[in-house]
Amino acid sequence: MPLTHVSNTPAAPTAADPSRAESREPVITLEHVVKRFGSYLAVQEAHFAIGRGEFFSMLGPSGCGKTTTLRMIAGFEQPTEGRIVLDGKDVSRVPPYRRNVNTVFQHYALFPHMSVADNVAFGPRSQKVGAEETSRRVDQLLTVVKLAQFADRKPGQLSGGQQQRVALARALANYPQALLLDEPLGALDLKLRQAMQIELKRIQREVGITFIYVTHDQEEALTMSDRIAVMNEGRVEQIGTPQEIYHSPASVFVANFIGVANLIPAVVEHANGTDATVVVAGSRRMAVPAGAWPPRPGAAATVMVRPERLRLTSQAPADGRGVPVTVEHAVFQGPVVRCTLRAADGTGIVAHVGPEQSLPALEPGLPLWIGWDLDAGRLLPPDTVGADAQPFVKADLRHTMGRASLPRL
Amino acid sequence: MRRFGRWLMDGVAILALGYLFLPIFVIVLYSFNKPAGKFNFVWKAFSLEAWRNPFAYEALYESMKLSLRVAALSTLVATVFGTFIALALTRYRFRGASAINLLLVLPLTTPEVVLGSSLLSLFLDLNARTGFSTIVIAHIMFSVSYVALTVRARIRGFDWTLEEAAMDLGAGPFRVFFKVTLPIIAPGIVAASMLAFALSLDDFIITLFNAGNRITYPLYVYGARRAAFPPQINVLATAILLASLLTLGATVLWQQRTLRQRGMSLAPRA
Ligand SMILES: Nc1ncnc2c1ncn2[C@@H]1O[C@H](COP(=O)(O)OP(=O)(O)OP(=O)(O)O)[C@@H](O)[C@H]1O
Ligand SMILES: [Mg+2]
Numbered sequence: 001m002p003l004t005h006v007s008n009t010p011a012a013p014t015a016a017d018p019s020r021a022e023s024r025e026p027v028i029t030l031e032h033v034v035k036r037f038g039s040y041l042a043v044q045e046a047h048f049a050i051g052r053g054e055f056f057s058m059l060g061p062s063g064c065g066k067t068t069t070l071r072m073i074a075g076f077e078q079p080t081e082g083r084i085v086l087d088g089k090d091v092s093r094v095p096p097y098r099r100n101v102n103t104v105f106q107h108y109a110l111f112p113h114m115s116v117a118d119n120v121a122f123g124p125r126s127q128k129v130g131a132e133e134t135s136r137r138v139d140q141l142l143t144v145v146k147l148a149q150f151a152d153r154k155p156g157q158l159s160g161g162q163q164q165r166v167a168l169a170r171a172l173a174n175y176p177q178a179l180l181l182d183e184p185l186g187a188l189d190l191k192l193r194q195a196m197q198i199e200l201k202r203i204q205r206e207v208g209i210t211f212i213y214v215t216h217d218q219e220e221a222l223t224m225s226d227r228i229a230v231m232n233e234g235r236v237e238q239i240g241t242p243q244e245i246y247h248s249p250a251s252v253f254v255a256n257f258i259g260v261a262n263l264i265p266a267v268v269e270h271a272n273g274t275d276a277t278v279v280v281a282g283s284r285r286m287a288v289p290a291g292a293w294p295p296r297p298g299a300a301a302t303v304m305v306r307p308e309r310l311r312l313t314s315q316a317p318a319d320g321r322g323v324p325v326t327v328e329h330a331v332f333q334g335p336v337v338r339c340t341l342r343a344a345d346g347t348g349i350v351a352h353v354g355p356e357q358s359l360p361a362l363e364p365g366l367p368l369w370i371g372w373d374l375d376a377g378r379l380l381p382p383d384t385v386g387a388d389a390q391p392f393v394k395a396d397l398r399h400t401m402g403r404a405s406l407p408r409l
Numbered sequence: 410m411r412r413f414g415r416w417l418m419d420g421v422a423i424l425a426l427g428y429l430f431l432p433i434f435v436i437v438l439y440s441f442n443k444p445a446g447k448f449n450f451v452w453k454a455f456s457l458e459a460w461r462n463p464f465a466y467e468a469l470y471e472s473m474k475l476s477l478r479v480a481a482l483s484t485l486v487a488t489v490f491g492t493f494i495a496l497a498l499t500r501y502r503f504r505g506a507s508a509i510n511l512l513l514v515l516p517l518t519t520p521e522v523v524l525g526s527s528l529l530s531l532f533l534d535l536n537a538r539t540g541f542s543t544i545v546i547a548h549i550m551f552s553v554s555y556v557a558l559t560v561r562a563r564i565r566g567f568d569w570t571l572e573e574a575a576m577d578l579g580a581g582p583f584r585v586f587f588k589v590t591l592p593i594i595a596p597g598i599v600a601a602s603m604l605a606f607a608l609s610l611d612d613f614i615i616t617l618f619n620a621g622n623r624i625t626y627p628l629y630v631y632g633a634r635r636a637a638f639p640p641q642i643n644v645l646a647t648a649i650l651l652a653s654l655l656t657l658g659a660t661v662l663w664q665q666r667t668l669r670q671r672g673m674s675l676a677p678r679a
Binding site: 074075076095096097098102103105107109110111112113122123126127170171173174 | 568570571573574575576577578579580581584588589592593667
C-alpha cells in the first residue's frame, strides 16, 4: 500500500494521488505511528511519507497533535507504536543528537550567551566539522538569510524577524535531510509574517531541503506547501496538494477547516461509479460526482460546495437542478459580494457573488435559486457534529481562533 | 511639614545604616590601633604595626588558613551538589521532589545548636574522630541547602527548549550541559557559591561541636578573648572584608554585563 494513503480512516479516504509523492524519493516515512501520553491518545496511526525537497505542512487546530508528530520526527518523543524511517533507517529509538534533522523552534531558542555566528556554528561544531568548513557554512548561511553584517551581535540585540532568521540559519548549518519548523512565524506580527513566508519559500528553494512545517494557519499552509496533511484530534484526515485539499476535501472537517464551505445535508438517491444524485432541502434533486466515498442509496451524506462555485439565479434553472433560497443579508467585500442565504429547510448558505452574475439588488427577503456545476459539488460522509450548523459562523469562529495562538507550555 | 517628614526619614535611615556599619567600622579602625596591653579593646594610638606583620601570631595565621581551606573545599562540594539538586528539582517531576524541597529548608530553619550537636553525636556513633574532615562535612551539609535554594531561584526562568535546541543540533548530553546550560546559569551558581563560602568562613556554633582539636578563625577569635586579643585579628578580618567586597563588586559588574547582553533575548516571549 502506498504510504501516502491514510489507511486507517475509512470514513475519510484521502483524495491525494499516491503516485505523486512517489515521484519524489521519500526522505521521511512514518509507519503506523501512534503516540500516547498515559491513556491520552495524542497521535493515532500517522502513516505517510515525505519526499526529498518537499515543502510539507501539517495543519490542524490547537491540540490536534502537530507538535507531537514533529517532536517524534525530531527525536524528542518516541512513538508508542510504529516506526519512523529517516533515509531508509529506522530512527524511532535514536536520540535527537544522532538524527540528521533539525528544528526551528517557535520561540527561536537561540543561545543568548553566544554571538550570531557562534549560534550558527554550534551545529557543525557539535558534529565535529572542521573549523574551516564550519566558518564557510556560517558565512554561506548568514548570507542566505541576509544577516552577514550581524555575525558578531548577540541574539538579544536583534529584532524578532532577525532572530527568526538566525534560528533558520542555525538549523540549516548541519545540512539536515529535513528541516522541522514548529509555527516558526507564530510570534511575528502579520506584516512580518507575510514577508517571512516569502522569505522561507525562497530559502527552501535555494537550499533544496525538505521542510516540514507545522501551522494552524490555513492561509500559510495553502500559500507555501507542496502538500498539506490536515490533522484533527490526533488523526491525519487528509494529505494532498493545496488544490486537492481545497477543491476535494475528504471530510466535513477538512472542508470546514480550509476556507469557507457550504455543507448541505443530503440523502443519496442513486449512485453509479462516477456520479450520484442526492436529495437536498427536502425535495430538490442535485447531481454531484460520486467521489472517493462510496455512497449507498438511502445513505445520509453532506454535499460541499465552495461559496464562489454557487450560481445564483432569479428563476428556477431550466434543468430543474436548483434549490430555492431567500437572501438574509449581503455584504460588499470588494471583488465579491458575500451573500448569506437560507433554504426552506433552514440550511444556511454562503455565496460569493462576482460581478459577472447579473442579479437584482440583493435585499433581505429576495427569493433566489442556487445551483452549481456538476464538478463544483463534493459528496462527503455526513457531518457527525452538527451538520446543520451555519457554516459561515463556524468558519469565522475558526478564523479568529487561529489568530490567537496559544503559547506552548 | 513635608520637609520635616523627609528629614525624619533621612535621619532614621542614617541611624539604621550606622547601626549596621558601626561594628564593621570599629573593626577596621582598631586594626590601626597600637594597644596598651594584650587586648586591643581601647584606642591608644594610630599605628601600621599590625598591618606590617599580619602573620605575627602563628596560631592566628594557622586558624585563618584552616578556615579558608574548609571554606574552599566545602563550597566546592556544596556548589556541585547544590547545583545538581536545583537542576533536578526545576527540570524534572519525580517522586520525592516535595520531600527534598522540605529537607532543603530544614537546615536553614533548624537551630544551629541542634544541627551541631546531632552531627556530633552521629560522628561519635560512627567512631569518627572529629577534625578537619568533620568540619568540612558539617559545612557541606548546611551549604548544600543554601546553594540549592539560591540556584533554584535563579534558574526558574531558564528556557529549557535551549537544551532541546542544542541536542537537536547534534550536541550530546555533556556538550549540552557545558556549552549551553552551565554558561547560562553560571551567574546564579557564582552567587550561590559566594554565599556558601561566606557562611562557611563565618560559622561558629556547628564548627565548635565538630572541630575536635582544630581551631578555625572564628573559634580562635572566641578563644583569644581570654588570653590575648592582638590587632592582627582585626587586620585579617579587614582583609577578608576587602576581598569579599572586591569579589562582590566584580560579580555584580559581570552579571550586569551578561544581563545587558541577554536582556532583549527574552523579548519575543514577553
Ligand atoms: N508531554 C505531554 N504529556 C501529556 N500530554 C501531552 C504532552 N504533550 C502534548 N500532550 C497533549 O497531546 C495533545 C497534542 O498536543 P500537541 O502539542 O501535539 O498539539 P498541537 O497540534 O501542536 O497544538 P498547538 O497548535 O496548540 O500547538 C494535546 O492535547 C496535549 O495536551
Ligand atoms: Mg504545537
